[in-house]
Amino acid sequence: MTGADDGDLGVLRPGDVHRGTVEAVTDFGVYVRFGGHRGLITVVNLTWDRFDHPSQVMEEGDEITVVVLSVDAERAEVSLSRKDLEPDPLVELARTRLGALVRGAVTRVTPIGAFVRVGPNAEGLLPVAGLRGAERERTLQAGDELEVLIEGINLRERQVALRLP
Incomplete structure (x- = not known):
């Protein structure tokens, strides 16, 4: 859940919605670059759809909308969700x-x-x-x-x- 390599995490708040770009797809989730920050969408927060691997849901370069779930400034981690923006x-x-x-x-x-x-x-x-x-x-x-x-x-x-x- 790595976060701030360029931006001040203090400006991010849980509930904020941002547009971003998928930087990397891993077994455990998707890293997204948004507004000078980098955050992680874990597997459980990607989508309501069933899938075997995050690469079945998105790929590097995809433009997506995410919501900030949490910010840990000490660890420079930002947790994101795409699923929270979809209807349950x-x-x-x-x-x-x-x-x-x-x-x-x-x-x-x-x-x-x-x-x-x-x-x-x-x-x-x-x-x-x-x-x-x-x-x-x-x-x-x-x-x-x-x-x-x-x-x-x-x-x-x-x-x-x-x-x-």
């Missing part, structure tokens, strides 16, 4: 689809149940205990299409509870 997909899901039947693809199957894509950048858990009859007997696989009911959404825990209709 779970908020939109809660506002528009809570209690609704949706059709979605199984994204992965775990011992506790199947994760199903229920919206853009949103997936929920259909617990194995919630599977009935034919669904319990057949083996679900990634890519299978299911109709599920969005039963609950916890924004703080980032969880979407699903059940079969």
Whole structure:
């Protein structure tokens, strides 16, 4: 989270929004140059989208808008976010689809149940205990299409509870 090599960090405040240029893409995040400063967007603050490596989200030279999360003048570190400037997909899901039947693809199957894509950048858990009859007997696989009911959404825990209709 390296920061001030040219500028005075004292002028930066959490919540400030800046335009910048991606300088480097690493396994742990993206370094951005903005207004004489350099900051880091860690992997968790890049985007709501799922990705395996930051290079799938952006590349060196990209012009982006970032928000300052924190400034540590003693360490000359600036923490940035791009995700905080994007709409939260779970908020939109809660506002528009809570209690609704949706059709979605199984994204992965775990011992506790199947994760199903229920919206853009949103997936929920259909617990194995919630599977009935034919669904319990057949083996679900990634890519299978299911109709599920969005039963609950916890924004703080980032969880979407699903059940079969």
